[in-house]
Amino acid sequence: MEVVLAIVIGALYGGGLYLMMRRNLIQLIIGLGLLSHGANLLIFTAGGLRGDVAPILAEGATKFAVTPADPLPQALILTAIVISFAVTAFALVLFLRTYQTVGTDDVDEMKETDT
């Protein structure tokens, strides 16, 4: 399982960085999205893939019968997903406004601030 996830994470990072280096604004934002998905999966994998039952103790028990899943990475990922959703929504609006104002979606044409 770790190997499969590692390959998926690698592909997400590779694809994300490739798209970020394209000149098109839409590809830039898709790249950012892939990158944050890659980071989320990385937390999930690095946090340890052990157990698939909820970490809730049975009534009266002091120990888990089977190894439970670690809830913390999931909580972290949930937070990160919410944040990246908000940020991506903002970035989309910003890119739309930029496209309307500058009249292009080619990052190479945006030289106003380069000197």
Added chain:
Amino acid sequence: MTLLPALPIVVPLAGAVLCMLLRKNIAAQKAIALATSFLILLVSLVIMAQTKDGTIAVMHVGGWRAPLGITLAIDMLSSVMLLLVGLLAVGVSVYTLFDLDAPRTRFGFYPLMLILLMGVNGAFVTGDLFNLYVWFEVLLIASFILLALGGEKPQLEGSIKYVALNLLSSALVLAGIGVLYGMAGTLNMAELAHVVQQGERGGLVTMVAVMFMMAFGIKCGMFPLYFWLPASYPTPPAAVTALFSGLLTKVGVYSLIRVFTLVFSTDPEFLHALILWGAGLTMVSGVLAAAAQYEIRKILAVHIVSQIGYIVMGLGLFTQLALTGTIVYLIHVIIVKTNLFLVAGAIKRIKGTYELRALGGLYKEKPGLSILFIISAMSLAGVPPLSGFFAKLTLIIAGLRMESWAIVATALGVSLLTLYSMTKIWAYAFWKPAPEPLPDLDPMPRAKWLAFLSPMIAFTVITIALGVCAGPVFDYADAAAGQLMDPEIYIGAVLGGAD
């Protein structure tokens, strides 16, 4: 358990909520923003009074003891950063009363500014790495909007670069956090430091450390990751740039200092040497890029990069004296840089341009403003007896003691070039006669003019005071650096002891 460490977050949040509720009422928003800023300053002073003897104020949020819950911990470094945020908040709020256009105010400048302050304060008080990431996102989203607010073409183009690189850096932080959690099973910085000190996972720790160095390096504008900064900082109005230059890159620097003194302090031969190389290259590239500019705001913005180099230099040398220098430099540069941007804003306000070639004769017209500028500019270049001199002196003595001749030579050379850039602004904008006389766009009566200049006067007085009373400032920074050099103090305060 005291709730004091949460106040720097709660106060600006309350102010922001109030401002949003009253979003139709601009006058009320201004009053709330000003009152909140003073309250932030007050809270930070109370916190400083409690922590200045070396106690670390700790709060376990929700009553969950560390390392289970999120911990807020304020040591002497955090405390002085909070104080600077308070000072800056007051200064910029007063400035915006006079110089901020109506559309920006109407579209939520004040609530955004307060949320930005909340994020910055949150990053300074948190003792949890994931929480630090969340505060970064809070301040980033507020800064994204503040940067783009107004929707002018350069602003939008700058915002794209700023947004893209900062999101990349956030993804890096997140990935680093993931690997660290997998390795240590905790994200509480004190607990992490404890685990890393056991020293079992050396290579992996170094790899994660470099990830954090990249991520925070992007955020603070270190070489070679600073290109977003000169592209975006000079585009919004002066008040926003002043706020950004004072706070945002400094949060990045603070995080670097925090993480590389507390958690990743086990391998200084490689990690801190890498930081030192970065520091030297940052100084040089920043100051050279500034020398080529002919627009006041751009010169100042590119200079931020160069100043970051000095701050990080102390961390790279990694001795108590060097960290003392870093802290003194942080205090000095936040005040001085903000002040210079406000003065630049005042020039734009009366002359309508930042172009050095078009400006001139300001010394004859506005001697008061000129004096405010020259004091801050000389302080930035490191002319005694102003604050910058003592900050640089400390760093250079620390470098000499470490026998790092190269970085000392670089720091001194860059200092000279800083003086060149500052005298260029002085000679072009203030001294030389104007090529074509520019009318005063906004002639203010004397009382209003003085009120407009009041934040700049206050910051200039602080700069002089920091130089004149260098002793107490140095003592405080020395004690704060002592705390940083001994992670056990922080670990003990967070993990041990009853609350």
